[in-house]
Amino acid sequence: MMRMIGGKRYYHGNNMVELEETRKFKEIVTDTFQLSGATNIGDFVPFLNYVGINRLDKRLKDLQQKRDRFLQDLVEEHRRVRRDSCSQQRSKTMIDVLLSLQETESEYYTDEIIKGLMLVMLTAGSDTSAGTMEWAMSLLLNNPEALKKGQAELDTHVGPDKLIEESDLNKLPYLQAIVKETLRICPAAPLIPAHESSEQCTIGGFRVPSGTMLLVNVWAIQNDPTLWAEPTKFKPERFLCPEGPRDGFVFMPFGFGRRGCPGEGLAMRVVSLVLGSLIQCFEWERDGEEMVDMSEGVGLTMPKARPLFAKCWPRPAMVNLLSQL
Incomplete structure (x- = not known):
């Protein structure tokens, strides 16, 4: 799925940078499924949300910030490659296609929309x-x-x-x-x-x-x-x-x-x-x-x-x- 989205594999690494990127990716995927399937007691006892006892909300917010940084970095990396690459023969990923649409229809293909589509593909498709x-x-x-x-x-x-x-x-x-x-x-x-x-x-x-x-x-x-x-x-x-x-x-x-x-x-x-x-x-x-x-x-x-x-x-x-x- 990530090869279609970003042209990368996240199950190995040839150097420390790739290994660290793989570790972050796997951590995000694991946390996403663990927290998304957890019962939020605050939905049943809203009072707990106001007194700060409900820790799930904080963990979900931290996870979202971590996912957003990861996905934004991936978008920026493809944006740099597209800007610096002169070859038209380079295979296109889903991010490449969405960034090309962003150039002509920027109001419909914002970075937020692109990251949202990437997240849906990852969470619902893997x-x-x-x-x-x-x-x-x-x-x-x-x-x-x-x-x-x-x-x-x-x-x-x-x-x-x-x-x-x-x-x-x-x-x-x-x-x-x-x-x-x-x-x-x-x-x-x-x-x-x-x-x-x-x-x-x-x-x-x-x-x-x-x-x-x-x-x-x-x-x-x-x-x-x-x-x-x-x-x-x-x-x-x-x-x-x-x-x-x-x-x-x-x-x-x-x-x-x-x-x-x-x-x-x-x-x-x-x-x-x-x-x-x-x-x-x-x-x-x-x-x-x-x-x-x-x-x-x-x-x-x-x-x-x-x-x-x-x-x-x-x-x-x-x-x-x-x-x-």
């Missing part, structure tokens, strides 16, 4: 995708017949002579069904991020005052036995019908309507490509006889309580291709 892939592999290891069907589809439509590419996804409905079924059972955001009612209304007989904080329990909807047949069973086949089960607001891991997640298309492609690569290239097996633990952890997104451990080895048909990478 942990969520990684978590979804971990849940998907866990479900496949507990349902090896689905794993075999996914591999067979890849063998038929992609073959052993090349890795799966984005252009192949339209030919792989079962792979996409695996991703959708994973998002149904284990949505990355079990509660859609809070919205606020702009005016008073009545929904289902309940009066909702203006300014009410609204939370939609997507997990409960997508695992409701009155809406889904055998909701606890992993069945990608339920998403193979042409119309799909999205109508009726029963499947909405990305929210819905104009307030839905704008990164849905990117997320589906990234998760499908990575998951497809993993099952195309490797055989997978549980690390022991027991089923993979599917307990849920605590956080802003829905992590696994216990990280996934599994055995894998190259598929015989893919050894030649893998040896050339």
Whole structure:
């Protein structure tokens, strides 16, 4: 995600400066998810906010200042490179594109807007995708017949002579069904991020005052036995019908309507490509006889309580291709 945003990798460093930058970045990401998923007691007992007992507010303000400095430094670095570079062949990042738009539409593409877009991409597009892939592999290891069907589809439509590419996804409905079924059972955001009612209304007989904080329990909807047949069973086949089960607001891991997640298309492609690569290239097996633990952890997104451990080895048909990478 950071390579798309800023053209950098933050999992290693060749010198002390890069190592320090990597450390700061990882610290910011970790603190963001820890604090964003924390319960703010001040929301329930406002008095604590006034007497200074609520420490979460201070930690959130400190985090925001730290994130703002980091993102502003990244924007300024790209601004300097753009100013000093004479080459038009340099690959463009998301920041480069937004800075070029800033030159012609400065009122719409301020530094604040650019930093906001970067922050949304990082917080909503990294942990969520990684978590979804971990849940998907866990479900496949507990349902090896689905794993075999996914591999067979890849063998038929992609073959052993090349890795799966984005252009192949339209030919792989079962792979996409695996991703959708994973998002149904284990949505990355079990509660859609809070919205606020702009005016008073009545929904289902309940009066909702203006300014009410609204939370939609997507997990409960997508695992409701009155809406889904055998909701606890992993069945990608339920998403193979042409119309799909999205109508009726029963499947909405990305929210819905104009307030839905704008990164849905990117997320589906990234998760499908990575998951497809993993099952195309490797055989997978549980690390022991027991089923993979599917307990849920605590956080802003829905992590696994216990990280996934599994055995894998190259598929015989893919050894030649893998040896050339």
